[in-house]
Amino acid sequence: VYRLHGRYHEMAPNVVPMDYTKDPDVKLPMQLIINMPELKENPFKERIVESFSEDGEGSLSFNDFVDMFSVLSEMAPRELKAIYAFKIYDFNTDNFICKADLEKTLNKLTREELTAEEITLVCEKVIEEADMDGDGKLGFADFENMISKAPDFLRYYFKKN
């Protein structure tokens, strides 16, 4: 935590106080956070920050900051990561991963190298594979069911401290 606080402080030294005894209400804006080296290359950095922020707009207080790193660390369990992963991929925050969300995810992942029909094909396949209740989009239950069988999930969500 000490280290984390150091990092947090580094990002905006004039704003973040070293002393939290008075429980100040300090938030850092998104722009600063997504420039952190751990997040910089991540295509989902904005989504990650948004899903941890209290006000939903991307500003993180120190508690949120710690929250974010704790979820991304290797000590966090699979269910917890699944929950946050779902939030990250849900671009329009309607608690469902619909086709538009999938398309955005795919574009971010491949940096828009795939053609439009390839994108459609992939999104259709994903919905076909994972949608169990047949509503045409992925609810959290579908998502978790699919993720729980994935071998790679835990490995890629680990983060070094």
Add this chain to the structure above:
Amino acid sequence: DGSDDNEEGSTVENEETAKGTDKGRKRATPRTRRSHARGRARHGDEEDDDEEFGTRRAGPRRHRSRRRGRAAGNEASDSDMEPEKARKNQANQKSKEDDEEEEDEKGGKSGKGKNEKKGEKKPDKKGKKEKANKKKKDKKKSGSGSDSESEEEPITEEELAKLKEEVEEKKKLIATLRNKPWKMKKKLSVLKEAQLFVEKFEGALGKGKGKKFYAYKVMMMKKWMKFQRDFENFKTACIPWEMKIKEIESHFGSSVASYFIFLRWMYGINMILFGLTFGLVMVPEALMGKPYGSLPRKTVPRAEEATAMNFATLWDFSGFAQYSVLFYGYYNNQRTIGWLKFRMPLSYFLVGVGSIGYSFMIVTRTMAKNANDDGGGDDTSFNFSWKMFTSWDYLIGNPETADNKFASITTSFKEAIVEEQESRKEENIHLTRFLRVLANFLALCTLAGSGYLIFFVVRRSQQFALEGLENYGWWERNEVNTVMSLLGMFCPTLFDVISSLENYHPRIALRWQLGRIFALFLGNLYTFIIALMDEINLKARYFLSFTLEEEKIVKYNMTIWEASLYNGTIPENSTAPPIQVDPADVPRGPCWETMVGQEFVRLTVSDMMTTYITILIGDFLRAVFVRFFNYCWCWDLEYGFPSYSEFDISGNVLGLIFNQGMIWMGSFYAPCLPAINVFRLHTSMYLQCWAVMCCNVPQERVFKASRSNNFYMAMLLFILFLSTLPAVYTIVSIPPSFDCGPFSGKTRMFEVISETLEHDFPSWFGKVFGYASNPGLILPFILLMVLSIYYLNATSKSYKEANLELKKKLQSVRIENH
């Protein structure tokens, strides 16, 4: 307070920031129960909620208000985030008593918690988590009965027991607090409460050290995991060329990368072969054998001395290179050399046989391993979903790595798309079948045509030879070689064109392509040999008789020559001391093994040069041409002809395999061959990696290489078998040259074994061996092996079927569950 509670209870399900007061209400709803936990002060009273409520309110009010402040921000975001917590809450509802106790504990801790919190911001993150865990656990289980303890009440027996339970639960909560998807603040407060409770009452129970020990354990575990991870990274970094191959894989797909992985594996094998020949054959001879110039066989003959050091001669592997440890002819047939009594001939023989045996073993073992991998199969039920959600590596912080990762993700998607499209393709069965039959027919025609061409050309060259080669120009002299090389260059492209008729899945098309090219090369080779067969027969007979004759002749010559040194008469009994003659002047007999070794080495070197030049010209110059001349050319060079070249997987793989076949064939006669090959593979790896990244474009349809490389392995095994046949034949049937090599003087090369058995092993060993090599014993043994092979094959088939059945069952069960 009541209204406060309701508010909180309703807004945030999982919020710890309990202004909890109403125990009765808490009992009814888990959330409120939790929220009340904090409210519970040290005084608790199991039976009567309301009483507790009353007493407790006052205490934690201070805390509550603070927490409320913090909680407010969390509420909105938390409400939809923690379905899990809600579920757990419901589960907790059952354990009333426990909850109550916990609530009390938490209440007790809350006071301390606040102060701790500030301090805790600085310390170790894990510590914070632990506390957060504790707190959450407390919250979760809140709602139980009031705790039996309070600072003021004495501890009774039953209360002690209950307290123990609570402490255990709190500890469990601390351990699992991390799992809760709550906001940090909540976690923190819950943790603090739990920690306070455990600390306080554990002391009472006499287990004060628990928390510290727990913290220590967790820290050690964390360090251990980090160590493991670093070690894994280190191990991966140690694999040679791993980063290069990963880069290629991300840009070009797994099939191109599989070629490089195959190359790397070959490199490993060659390193071991090199180690064997170098360490056990070349080094002992160099160190302990008689030095250069001491024996006739180790010296360059006088006639060749003038040109022995020329670069041209060395490049041709004659001159000094020929009369060195590099070739068979240098080795002396002394039984033991040096002070270590190193048995050179035995070692030479065993290394030769051993390297063949090792190669067989490792190829078979790799095939078996690959078969295992394949048998497991991959679960592709969520293929696309997994690719989409789990392929990004969140640990990447380096822009270049990120680029690679993006490329690899895109490639992987494209591969999956190709697979999907293939499976969706609708086939007009009749048309496809007709086209495929037609394509095969065309391929056969091509093969037959090339075979006939070679036959024709070889016959012509024999005619030329009869008429004397001087009358003809360069073309006629090198007709056979050039025709074979041209065929090797153009026929594969022709096969490529034919295969477009067939419309196969790219992976299957690659296999057909490989098979056809393989057939082409083999066919060419055999046609060549058959055409030469008459000539070879003649030469072989001539050769064998020649060697015997020549032996006599040479020996006679030598005595005459010696006599000439004595000025005249051939002494009947030469009592004169042997005259010191410079070994270079002694007439030498023929040494066919060295000649064969030389041929192989020359072939390998020329093959290497050809490959490099082809890469440089075919790929690099072409790419330069396309890139720079595109501006001033009529049509778009990049899209039309010639465009950038694609990486030719089949050609390269076959080249590699045939090259290895050459090595296996020749390494018995030229121990330097594995060394040359190691050098060749090393440089080829770097050159090809560079060429691929720089001059090639990915194939249009990127397909996933099949998991098992068994196809390559099968071809390799076949070639290995073919290559070892000549060596084994010569060992068993042809007498070694009398004047060179470690087996000179023996009638057969393998006699060195029997000789060793006689001299070096105790006599009973020889007897046993004699009995064991009796055909009457060997034939039943072979029969037994055949039977066991059949049996094992049958059992493995049945296992595979059982496997498939189980997999199907699993799948159906899974589908049912949804």
